[in-house]
Amino acid sequence: MSEINGADAAGGPRLGGVGLSKSFGPLKANDRIDFAARRGTIHAIVGGNGAGKSTLMKILQGLQAPDAGTVLVNGAPVVFRSPNDAIRAGIGMVHQEFTLIPGLTLLENLILGDEPRRAFGAIDRRVAGARAAELADLAGVRIDWTLMEEEAPVHMRQAVEILRLIYRGADVLILDEPTAVLAPPQIRELLALMANLRDQGNTILFISHKLDEVLAVADEVTVLRTGRVVVSRPAAGLDKAELARLMTGEPVTAPTAKPATPGAAVLELDGLGTGGEGAVALEDFSLVLHAGEIVGIAGVAGNGQDQIVGLVSGLMPTLRGRLRLAGQDITQHSTRERRALGLAYLSPDRKQEGLCLEASIAENLIASHQRKPRFGKAGFLNPIAIAGYADERVAAFDIKCASPQQPVGALSGGNQQKVAMARELYDSPRVLLACQPTRGVDIKGIAAIHQEILAFRDAGGAVLLISEELEELVQLSDRIVTIYGGRRTGEFPRGAAAMERIGRTMLGEVAA
Amino acid sequence: MITDILFSALVMTTPLILAALGGLIHRSSGIVNVGLDGMMLLGALVAIIIASGGNWAVALVGAGFAGGVTGWLMSLGITRLRANEIIVGLGLNIAIAGAIRFYLKAAYGSSGNLMLPDVSRLPKIDLPLPGALGAVFSGHSILTWIAWALVPLTAWVLSRTALGLRLRACGTSAASAAAIGLHPKRMREGAGFVAGALSGLAGAYLSIGVVGLFNEGITGGRGFIALAAFYFGANRPWATAACALLFGIFDAVQIRLQGRGFPAELIQTLPYIMVCVVLLLLGLAARRRAQGKAASHG
Numbered sequence: 021m022s023e024i025n026g027a028d029a030a031g032g033p034r035l036g037g038v039g040l041s042k043s044f045g046p047l048k049a050n051d052r053i054d055f056a057a058r059r060g061t062i063h064a065i066v067g068g069n070g071a072g073k074s075t076l077m078k079i080l081q082g083l084q085a086p087d088a089g090t091v092l093v094n095g096a097p098v099v100f101r102s103p104n105d106a107i108r109a110g111i112g113m114v115h116q117e118f119t120l121i122p123g124l125t126l127l128e129n130l131i132l133g134d135e136p137r138r139a140f141g142a143i144d145r146r147v148a149g150a151r152a153a154e155l156a157d158l159a160g161v162r163i164d165w166t167l168m169e170e171e172a173p174v175h176m177r178q179a180v181e182i183l184r185l186i187y188r189g190a191d192v193l194i195l196d197e198p199t200a201v202l203a204p205p206q207i208r209e210l211l212a213l214m215a216n217l218r219d220q221g222n223t224i225l226f227i228s229h230k231l232d233e234v235l236a237v238a239d240e241v242t243v244l245r246t247g248r249v250v251v252s253r254p255a256a257g258l259d260k261a262e263l264a265r266l267m268t269g270e271p272v273t274a275p276t277a278k279p280a281t282p283g284a285a286v287l288e289l290d291g292l293g294t295g296g297e298g299a300v301a302l303e304d305f306s307l308v309l310h311a312g313e314i315v316g317i318a319g320v321a322g323n324g325q326d327q328i329v330g331l332v333s334g335l336m337p338t339l340r341g342r343l344r345l346a347g348q349d350i351t352q353h354s355t356r357e358r359r360a361l362g363l364a365y366l367s368p369d370r371k372q373e374g375l376c377l378e379a380s381i382a383e384n385l386i387a388s389h390q391r392k393p394r395f396g397k398a399g400f401l402n403p404i405a406i407a408g409y410a411d412e413r414v415a416a417f418d419i420k421c422a423s424p425q426q427p428v429g430a431l432s433g434g435n436q437q438k439v440a441m442a443r444e445l446y447d448s449p450r451v452l453l454a455c456q457p458t459r460g461v462d463i464k465g466i467a468a469i470h471q472e473i474l475a476f477r478d479a480g481g482a483v484l485l486i487s488e489e490l491e492e493l494v495q496l497s498d499r500i501v502t503i504y505g506g507r508r509t510g511e512f513p514r515g516a517a518a519m520e521r522i523g524r525t526m527l528g529e530v531a532a
Numbered sequence: 533m534i535t536d537i538l539f540s541a542l543v544m545t546t547p548l549i550l551a552a553l554g555g556l557i558h559r560s561s562g563i564v565n566v567g568l569d570g571m572m573l574l575g576a577l578v579a580i581i582i583a584s585g586g587n588w589a590v591a592l593v594g595a596g597f598a599g600g601v602t603g604w605l606m607s608l609g610i611t612r613l614r615a616n617e618i619i620v621g622l623g624l625n626i627a628i629a630g631a632i633r634f635y636l637k638a639a640y641g642s643s644g645n646l647m648l649p650d651v652s653r654l655p656k657i658d659l660p661l662p663g664a665l666g667a668v669f670s671g672h673s674i675l676t677w678i679a680w681a682l683v684p685l686t687a688w689v690l691s692r693t694a695l696g697l698r699l700r701a702c703g704t705s706a707a708s709a710a711a712i713g714l715h716p717k718r719m720r721e722g723a724g725f726v727a728g729a730l731s732g733l734a735g736a737y738l739s740i741g742v743v744g745l746f747n748e749g750i751t752g753g754r755g756f757i758a759l760a761a762f763y764f765g766a767n768r769p770w771a772t773a774a775c776a777l778l779f780g781i782f783d784a785v786q787i788r789l790q791g792r793g794f795p796a797e798l799i800q801t802l803p804y805i806m807v808c809v810v811l812l813l814l815g816l817a818a819r820r821r822a823q824g825k826a827a828s829h830g
Binding site for chain 2: 103119120131133137140142143188
């Protein structure tokens, strides 16, 4: 990613705070935070889970009042009582959960609440369309405004979320982990969009823990740790290692992997194929996974990874080829039968598929294990046994929570993923199908999850790792298999895998 | 014969379209209105009382207003008191039926029926159309034409106006709509008034349009058929009207079949059963299409 820098054109402070503090009981979520985002800059707020980013954003949004300190708009103190106050001051926020409304087109979503009108309250579609096209041009993105919200791809919806704020008059955009839901090419597009909007004079507060992205696009960086500002400085001259050190307060060491000692074959994919219109079809895909090894699948999103996940997990019916788990043919097995044979599955979609966010941590931890005798008899659950087990898992996986009875939705992304890991790794499965295991997880959480995956392997487990983070694949995998257009294009053992080389096979070149 | 059936099909369809469009609007705003039948019943009674020795136009206004206020109050219960919409709707039907029975007894000493003198009936519009066309389309009351005119009007308001857009937004995602400064609760209450008013008109059509008297069973559960119509119409006004017409046709056929040797009680169930059958078949077909799609994706 190239450096996109526009700080030279920056103006005075647009949005900031002095001495902002907010406590929840004994926890100081924000402790005398000072910062100032200057007009026409991208100001990154970085920090790990619990660093106080979300609290700060809530204060800037008018969702929470600070205990002490003042929000400054254009250098003058203000008090926001609601997000409407913030919007009136030109400050809008894009949350991780989108707020566009399904059943409405993207254009309708854009203009909702402030529609250009003709006689009888009819919407002036010409004016609306022209305004939308103008906004998209400004941001340098292509948007099909006639798409229904639910049909639009995620990056398009996100662009509309951002443009909608500008349509409604905001010139300060707070973006909360905006790249968490995007694939790499879309991330580049989003960063370019942010730079464009910045060059138009907008101010962007970019909340992130992805250091590459921060360094690529931010003009200034404020680092938070345990509720305090560690440093607030220009991004120029910062490097990744330094930034990581500032965030965590200690040098972050990558988990070290001992050489693998592969055992017997446990999972065999034999000539798997899918039909399918629209999506890429998997063709004649074979792979043997041994006990005690991690095999990574590398590919640009949408090249057949989803199909591998679907076929192995059993969520998609197999049309061609066979699947064997521990010697047994499981091609026609249901997901439940596969799990009983020792298949564990870490879903890429934690919020929808991996966890039930409304349910408690304990309930999520026993999900799919609930029929085991340890947790109850004759169809009745044993709450004491479940509570004991939950405490045990929470401790073993270092899940940060007030109590196992808390809903999982209240946890941070990293801790949610730990809950899913703790559930999937219970009762010694043979194979872990791990998909995007660290998506939306902060730097410390990533290290913990990687450590768990390695520990599982060292204990003799087999891991099929599917990830869009190439670095993660290289760090963890004993072998990397590349995939392009639904076909295998290469295989690299640990160490031999130069990023550059893998990158080329991911784009279709077949490795010799 | 055929023209007779089609003529009475249009008659039978009119109250359904009115109530179903009301339900559709209410549902678009986010509330499933199960109380349409009760509001129809109330409208039917209010209309005939006002029309007796009075004027049909005033009766329509009265029936619409009575239904509207009821729909508005029902919505208030749901939006402000957080009552469950299904329970409130069902309760409303029972409460209105009970209150009306009591009122008839107390005020007129009659049980279930109310025949009043000098009822001002809805005027019929004669169209100078030749032959079969005339037989089908001439002689309908003004409410029939209003009902059909409301179909494109509703479609236009929902899809093309700022009000319609906001209504749909509030119905789909109240939280998101509120976040950008809309008022989902008020929207639902307003839509509740419209739903009640249209149901009231539907009831008035039955009492002062079709029969000229009131009976506590006058709606014949048509408020629930309207519910089925807007549900299967999936909030699309024309599809909803088509569902209503479907029932209207079977209702008309049923009337024709009476007195031809079939047991009347059984024949009267025909339109209801046919609606269930047709909707079931449509549902199955939709499911097969969806499965076909999923299979070709898999």
